Each structure stands twice: as C-alpha cells, then as structure tokens.
Amino acid sequence: MEFADSLELAASLPDSLGPLVADIDGTLTNDTRTIDPRVSPIINSWPAPVVIATGKAMPYPVALCEFLGIEINVIAENGGVALAGRSGRIQFEGDRAAAAAVAEEYERQGYDVGWGAADLVNRWRETEIAVSRDSPLAPLRSIAADHGLEVVDTGYAYHVKSAEQSKGRALSVLAEELGYERDAFLAVGDSVNDVATFEVAGLSVAVGNADDAATEAADHVTESAFGDGFLEAVLWLSEQGNS
Known part of the structure; x- marks a missing residue:
C-alpha cells in the first residue's frame, strides 16, 4: 500500500x-x-x-x-x-529496585546488559530492566527467579519485570x-x-x-x-x- x-x-x-x-x-x-x-x-x-x-x-x-x-x-x-x-x-506497577538488583548481580557474574555506557534503553525505566538479546539468557532467568521476577523475551530485548x-x-x-x-x-x-x-x-x-x-x-x-x-x-x- x-x-x-x-x-x-x-x-x-x-x-x-x-x-x-x-x-x-x-x-x-x-x-x-x-x-x-x-x-x-x-x-x-x-x-x-x-x-x-x-x-x-x-x-x-x-x-x-x-x-x-x-x-x-x-x-x-x-x-x-x-x-x-x-x-x-x-x-x-512493578519493582524497579528488584529489577536493578538482578542487573547488578548479572554484571557481578561477568555478564553485560549490552547497551553500552550510556544505556539509553534503561536510562528512563522506572519499573523494569531490559537486557540485550545478545547477552546470555539462562543466567538472567535464574537470577531473576531468585529475586521473584520473570524474564520476557519480546524479540527485541529481554525484559526483567514483575509477573504482575x-x-x-x-x-x-x-x-x-x-x-x-x-x-x-x-x-x-x-x-x-x-x-x-x-x-x-x-x-x-x-x-x-x-x-x-x-x-x-x-x-x-x-x-x-x-x-x-x-x-x-x-x-x-x-x-x-x-x-
């Protein structure tokens, strides 16, 4: 069209x-x-x-x-x-502090959220954290579960968020x-x-x-x-x- x-x-x-x-x-x-x-x-x-x-x-x-x-x-x-x-x-609706804790633990384990120093993807987020799909998913899911959160793959990023x-x-x-x-x-x-x-x-x-x-x-x-x-x-x- x-x-x-x-x-x-x-x-x-x-x-x-x-x-x-x-x-x-x-x-x-x-x-x-x-x-x-x-x-x-x-x-x-x-x-x-x-x-x-x-x-x-x-x-x-x-x-x-x-x-x-x-x-x-x-x-x-x-x-x-x-x-x-x-x-x-x-x-x-969400728990930004818990999502940030997931990202911090993910990075402590040697992984990277994948957006560079400016991290424009997360800079203005208030309820969740997004991680690049180029980064490993399995450890992210494991850490998120430990914090009572879930990871959703939207096809563009992995989103760490509250299930609610x-x-x-x-x-x-x-x-x-x-x-x-x-x-x-x-x-x-x-x-x-x-x-x-x-x-x-x-x-x-x-x-x-x-x-x-x-x-x-x-x-x-x-x-x-x-x-x-x-x-x-x-x-x-x-x-x-x-x-």
Whole structure:
C-alpha cells in the first residue's frame, strides 16, 4: 500500500471503530525498527482514543504520541507505567529496585546488559530492566527467579519485570479512565508481551511477523508483516466495524 492509499484508508475509517491499542516495535515499524510513515495518517484519523502500548520506557510512547498529534494515552515498560491523557496521573506497577538488583548481580557474574555506557534503553525505566538479546539468557532467568521476577523475551530485548505487570492489566486501568469497556478496544501487536492485551481487548490482530504466542492469542493474523501488517489489520478491523 502506497502512502496515498494510507491517506485514503484514513479518510474512510468507519465511525463505529472502537478505541485502538497498538504496539510500536514490529507493529508500527518496518523491519529496521523505523516508524512506517504510512501509519501516521491512520492513527491521527482514528475515530476513538488510541493507546500506544510498548515495552519501551515512557519517553518513547509519549514522544510518538506528540509527533503523531494524538492525546498521550500510553502504556510503557510492558505495563509497568501507564497514563491516560496528559492531565492524568501516571500509574506504576512493578519493582524497579528488584529489577536493578538482578542487573547488578548479572554484571557481578561477568555478564553485560549490552547497551553500552550510556544505556539509553534503561536510562528512563522506572519499573523494569531490559537486557540485550545478545547477552546470555539462562543466567538472567535464574537470577531473576531468585529475586521473584520473570524474564520476557519480546524479540527485541529481554525484559526483567514483575509477573504482575502486563500491558493487559494496564489497559484495564486505562479503559476505565477513558470511559470505555475493556472489550471495546481493538488491539494490534506482534509479541508475547501483547498477549495480555489481546486477552483484554474485544478484537485482536497479530501482524504477519508476530511470534507464536501472539499469533495463537489473536483473533486474526495478517498475511503482511510490520507496517504493512498494521495497515492490513486496520482494513480487517474496519470490515468488522462495518459488519
């Protein structure tokens, strides 16, 4: 689909569409993790609230909302941080101190979280720690378990977090604050960390590059991958909205 076609799709979105919750990496991006420019008019024209839900730290989805020109409804850190609107209250779920202790022990044992001295991946995290997938997973899981935490492999990083925090749990909170039932939401994602979102939302779509967990949990799986998959998902959801 060309950019002009995405503009046409944006203009034809049915008013009956419910609020959207969309992942970033692997869903709104291409295979180099660059935001697909074709998703911008779709999200900007969505007829109901849009929630950006990601494993990234809070500044990333906030900035994306700013640049897309939509309200700041965000879920960050796999549900560890959530905010409904810029005037809302930032909510936290997780144990940053325990996650930091896991990272410290991991490094004491001779491993590296893998992001370099600046560590921009973790610099603004408040509820979890992310480790590069180039680093060994088995010792990380073992240390995390010793601290009562779990490790989730999103396909982009290993996330050390509390078992209680999830995008789905955060979405349940935001749904109430935004004045919607949970099953009114339409979800699009690509990873195991989107499964909890799919379980909460009324309809869910996994893009073609999704992992097995997301594919099995979704109501629909697109043939296309990444940004193309997102646009295909929008077409499918629009058809459901018009049915």
